[in-house]
Amino acid sequence: DAKTTQPTSMDCAEGRAANLPCNHSTISGNEYVYWYRQIHSQGPQYIIHGLKNNETNEMASLIITEDRKSSTLILPHATLRDTAVYYCIVRVGGSQGNLIFGKGTKLSVKP
Amino acid sequence: DGGITQSPKYLFRKEGQNVTLSCEQNLNHDAMYWYRQDPGQGLRLIYYSQIVNDFQKGDIAEGYSVSREKKESFPLTVTSAQKNPTAFYLCASRKQGSSTDTQYFGPGTRLTVL
Numbered sequence: 001d002a003k004t005t006q007p008t009s010m011d012c013a014e015g016r017a018a019n020l021p022c023n024h025s026t027i028s029g030n031e032y033v034y035w036y037r038q039i040h041s042q043g044p045q046y047i048i049h050g051l052k053n054n055e056t057n058e059m060a061s062l063i064i065t066e067d068r069k070s071s072t073l074i075l076p077h078a079t080l081r082d083t084a085v086y087y088c089i090v091r092v093g094g095s096q097g098n099l100i101f102g103k104g105t106k107l108s109v110k111p
Numbered sequence: 112d113g114g115i116t117q118s119p120k121y122l123f124r125k126e127g128q129n130v131t132l133s134c135e136q137n138l139n140h141d142a143m144y145w146y147r148q149d150p151g152q153g154l155r156l157i158y159y160s161q162i163v164n165d166f167q168k169g170d171i172a173e174g175y176s177v178s179r180e181k182k183e184s185f186p187l188t189v190t191s192a193q194k195n196p197t198a199f200y201l202c203a204s205r206k207q208g209s210s211t212d213t214q215y216f217g218p219g220t221r222l223t224v225l
Contacts, residue, residue, distance in 0.1 A: 041199070041219070041221070042218060042219065043115075043117075043202075043203070043216030043217050043218050044201070044214075046213050046215065087153070099154075099214055101146075101153035101154040102153045103151070103152065103153050104153065
């Protein structure tokens with residue numbers, strides 16, 4: 001699985017969009033980009049995933065660059081409850097085995 | 112409601128005692144996983160199981176054991192051989208055969224060994 005690089009921490013004002021970047025320059029053509037988040041002392045929560053096209057669901061939007069070497073998770077209107085560690089993970093679709101969670105980005109949403 | 116349950120939420124044990132953490136899912140998922148998380152760190156895989164009566168070691172299996180007698184259940188035993196068992200333990204499940212790889216996590220069990 002390709003390695004990902006994320007900033008250690010970010011701040012965002014409540015009500016503004018939070019844009020969380022992820023670099024995955026060694027991604028292969030059959031690898032998906034996944035985003036999870038973990039609120040303090042809870043289990044990780046799946047947010048969104050994508051392969052090539054931009055994706056949107058009720059939680060967030062995922063923008064993948066045309067060369068697929070980086071992506072951005074967008075929380076359109078961040079709330080205090082969005083304060084969490086956000087993990088960007090890259091892996092082959094349908095493959096077996098574990099997800100590799102790095103240290104992620106600690107997003108702090110401030111009033 | 113469908114989901115994954117872990118019990119208990121907090122667990123205290125004396126050093127040298129074995130302890131078993133429960134994980135149950137009613138999502139009809141084939142694959143189940145156990146992860147360990149230490150403060151400020153990412154998740155590390157302990158064991159995983161893709162079908163009933165079969166399981167594989169993850170990256171840090173030493174000092175742990177599992178069983179998978181039923182599809183719904185994947186208990187983890189932390190044995191006295193685990194040198195540093197105090198941690199946050201997370202169970203997850205995944206639907207096999209999917210083209211994507213979404214895992215669903217339980218709420219976790221925080222184990223403290225005194």
